[in-house]
Structure formats: C-alpha cells, structure tokens
Amino acid sequence: MNFEWMTPGRIIFGRGSIGRAGRLAVEFGRRILLVRDGGLAADSGPVEAVYAALAGERLEVEEAVVRGEPAVEAVDELVARVRSFEPEAVCGLGGGSAIDAAKAVSALLVNGGEVLDYLEVIGRGRPFSMPGIPVLAIPTTAGTGAEATRNAVLTSRAYKVKASLRGAGLMPRLALVDPALTDSLPPAITASTGLDALTQCLESYLCLKANPATDALALEGMKRASRSLLPAFRGGDVAEARDDMALAALLSGLCLTNAGLGAVHGLAAALGGLFPVPHGAACGLLLPHVLSANIRALAAQSTSHPVLVKCRRLDDILVPECEGLEGVKTVLCIDRLLEMTAKMGIPRLSSYGIKDSDLPALAAAAARTGSIKGNPVVLPEPVLVDILRAAL
Numbered sequence: 001m002n003f004e005w006m007t008p009g010r011i012i013f014g015r016g017s018i019g020r021a022g023r024l025a026v027e028f029g030r031r032i033l034l035v036r037d038g039g040l041a042a043d044s045g046p047v048e049a050v051y052a053a054l055a056g057e058r059l060e061v062e063e064a065v066v067r068g069e070p071a072v073e074a075v076d077e078l079v080a081r082v083r084s085f086e087p088e089a090v091c092g093l094g095g096g097s098a099i100d101a102a103k104a105v106s107a108l109l110v111n112g113g114e115v116l117d118y119l120e121v122i123g124r125g126r127p128f129s130m131p132g133i134p135v136l137a138i139p140t141t142a143g144t145g146a147e148a149t150r151n152a153v154l155t156s157r158a159y160k161v162k163a164s165l166r167g168a169g170l171m172p173r174l175a176l177v178d179p180a181l182t183d184s185l186p187p188a189i190t191a192s193t194g195l196d197a198l199t200q201c202l203e204s205y206l207c208l209k210a211n212p213a214t215d216a217l218a219l220e221g222m223k224r225a226s227r228s229l230l231p232a233f234r235g236g237d238v239a240e241a242r243d244d245m246a247l248a249a250l251l252s253g254l255c256l257t258n259a260g261l262g263a264v265h266g267l268a269a270a271l272g273g274l275f276p277v278p279h280g281a282a283c284g285l286l287l288p289h290v291l292s293a294n295i296r297a298l299a300a301q302s303t304s305h306p307v308l309v310k311c312r313r314l315d316d317i318l319v320p321e322c323e324g325l326e327g328v329k330t331v332l333c334i335d336r337l338l339e340m341t342a343k344m345g346i347p348r349l350s351s352y353g354i355k356d357s358d359l360p361a362l363a364a365a366a367a368r369t370g371s372i373k374g375n376p377v378v379l380p381e382p383v384l385v386d387i388l389r390a391a392l
C-alpha cells in the first residue's frame with residue numbers, strides 16, 4: 001500500500017468560527033486580497049461577518065468579485081489588477097469558484113506568467129515552481145470541498161472546456177469552515193452543491209487510488225450527506241443538517257485531493273464546458289447511472305472484485321434502514337440516489353438544451369479528462385453515451 005496525504009495547513013471547523021478570521025489572517029500579513037463570490041451580496045451575512053472580523057485587526061483589504069466559474073482570462077486580468085497592491089495573503093470567500101480563483105491568483109502572483117502557462121489539457125501544463133502566497137479558504141456553500149483541494153478549476157471560453165491548475169502549492173494554508181455561513185443558501189444551491197459533496201465522497205471511495213484514510217473519511221462524508229441533504233434542502237431550523245453538509249463537503253475535498261474521482265466527474269467536466277449545467281446537479285443526475293455501469297462492468301470481471309466488495313457498504317451507508325438485509329444489495333443505494341435527485345427537482349440534462357446527438361462528443365470529451373482515469377473500471381465511450389442518455 002502506497003499513498004500520500006495532503007491537507008490544508010490548518011482546518012478550523014465550527015459555528016461561529018468566522019469571528020476568528022481577522023486574527024487568523026493577520027498571521028499571514030496585513031494586506032489581504034479578498035476574492036468574493038459574486039453570488040454573495042455585499043450586505044449578505046457571510047460578507048458582513050468576514051469584514052467585521054477583518055476590521056477588528058485593522059487589516060488593509062482589497063476586494064475582487066468573481067462571478068460564476070472563474071474564466072482563464074478573468075484570472076489573468078485579476079492578477080494584473082492586484083499586483084500593485086502586493087497582497088500578503090488571499091482570502092477566498094464563497095463557493096468553489098471564489099476559492100479556486102483565490103488559489104489561482106495566489107500561485108500566479110508568485111510564479112509569474114499567465115494561466116495558460118500552467119493550465120492542464122489546453123495550456124502548457126508547466127508545474128508551479130514555488131508555493132503561492134497563503135490562501136485562507138472560507139466556504140459559503142457546502143459542496144465542492146475546494147477549501148481542501150490542491151487544484152483550481154477554471155473555464156476557458158475560447159476552448160469551451162474546464163481545466164485545472166494543479167500543484168501542492170495551491171492547497172489552502174487555512175480552511176475556515178463555519179457552517180452558519182451556509183444557513184441561508186437557497187434550496188437549488190443547497191441541492192446541487194450537496195450532491196457534489198456526496199458524489200465526490202462516493203467516487204473517491206471507489207476510485208483506483210483510494211486508500212484506508214480516504215475510505216474512512218469518504219464513508220463518514222456519505223453517511224452525513226445521505227442523512228442531511230434532503231433536510232438541508234427543505235430548510236427551516238436545520239443547523240445540524242447544515243453542519244453535516246459542511247463537514248461532508250470538507251471531507252469530500254480531502255478525499256478527492258488524496259484519492260481522485262471517477263467517471264461522474266469526467267462526464268460532468270465535459271458537460272460543464274459546453275452547457276450551463278450546474279456542476280453538482282450534473283454529478284447528482286449521473287451518479288446512479290455511473291454506479292450502476294461500474295457495478296456491471298466490475299461484476300463482469302469478477303463477482304468478488306475488491307471494489308464490488310466495497311460497493312456492498314454503500315447500501316448500509318445510503319439506505320441505513322435496510323442494514324442487514326441480504327439479497328438486494330447495491331440496488332437500494334442506486335434507487336436512493338435516483339430518489340434524492342427526484343425529490344429535489346434536479347432538472348434533467350435535456351432542460352439545458354442537450355440533445356441525443358450531442359452525447360457522443362460529450363462522451364469522447366469525458367474520456368480525455370483526468371477525473372475519469374480514477375474510475376475503478378474503464379467504461380467504453382458507448383457506455384458513457386448510455387449513461388448520459390439515462391440522465392437526458
């Protein structure tokens with residue numbers, strides 16, 4: 001058994017922990033670049049809470065607003081704009097987009113050049129030679145786990161694909177996870193981001209580079225997401241469910257950065273480059289069909305395949321009320337995943353303008369992604385087409 005273990009330098013989790021942001025930031029310096037998610041209004045709770053915490057330490061703050069998934073060109077422009085401010089740390093506040101933009105800016109400020117020098121797939125893929133300035137990641141959604149990953153997903157408008165900057169130096173120095181910042185998330189964002197966290201845990205649990213440490217965290221993340229995603233989606237007084245989802249998201253980030261993902265994320269990356277499908281919604285729609293295809297393909301190799309043995313745990317985790325029932329294993333959890341997306345009203349892929357004739361190109365693009373290389377079994381392109389068709 002060989003594995004490597006990477007985490008943020010420090011993780012602070014808990015309700016009210018946002019109040020410590022100023023004291024924590026000052027450990028990195030006094031000039032802070034705040035990369036804020038454009039989906040958060042300036043007078044929203046999370047933004048006001050961060051500014052109150054930073055003001056307590058009289059820090060010099062420059063703000064940059066990132067709208068939607070960060071584009072390659074937007075990151076280059078942002079780096080050029082903030083260079084003269086000479087930030088000593090970057091605080092990413094928001095969903096995965098803002099946190100990933102913060103990581104990208106941090107790395108480029110130190111390493112120089114432009115995004116395409118370092119970007120995978122469509123760029124020159126050069127490694128970063130130096131770590132970026134410290135990143136303080138403060139998630140306001142419970143989904144991507146970007147606070148605990150060493151990559152930054154960027155979108156290229158020119159190439160119509162998503163690709164990552166990657167490197168140990170992109171890992172946040174501090175992940176400050178205050179679940180209270182997610183309390184007012186609207187149901188649609190709770191649903192899609194939560195499905196992302198659940199998918200990331202499940203894919204890293206089954207992926208080729210899974211290890212005992214990621215397995216333990218992935219099972220814990222799946223347990224919490226499966227019991228709390230629907231309550232968090234329905235809203236009301238659901239602090240415990242929000243806490244569960246924030247923790248599931250954090251664990252999913254640790255899992256994916258230390259193990260990898262699979263075919264769901266390969267397909268979701270292909271879809272996200274060409275169509276305006278929210279990443280987590282795509283993951284949630286595809287997950288049951290990919291799981292089903294994986295189980296069939298693994299069983300064709302051997303009914304005692306070690307990954308199939310792991311799959312049997314999924315029913316206990318995702319359908320705990322049926323724990324101990326024999327004979328229906330791995331079917332129940334697929335039904336439960338289908339039921340979850342239906343109950344949350346996740347729109348089908350066709351509602352984003354995707355047609356049957358688009359599927360072969362999407363499958364071919366998915367087959368070229370890095371994520372799909374972690375899938376426990378090779379799924380041929382015709383099978384990927386069938387998976388997409390099942391979610392159309």
Ligand SMILES: [Fe+2]
Nearest residue numbers: 144196200265
């Ligand atoms: Fe994801």
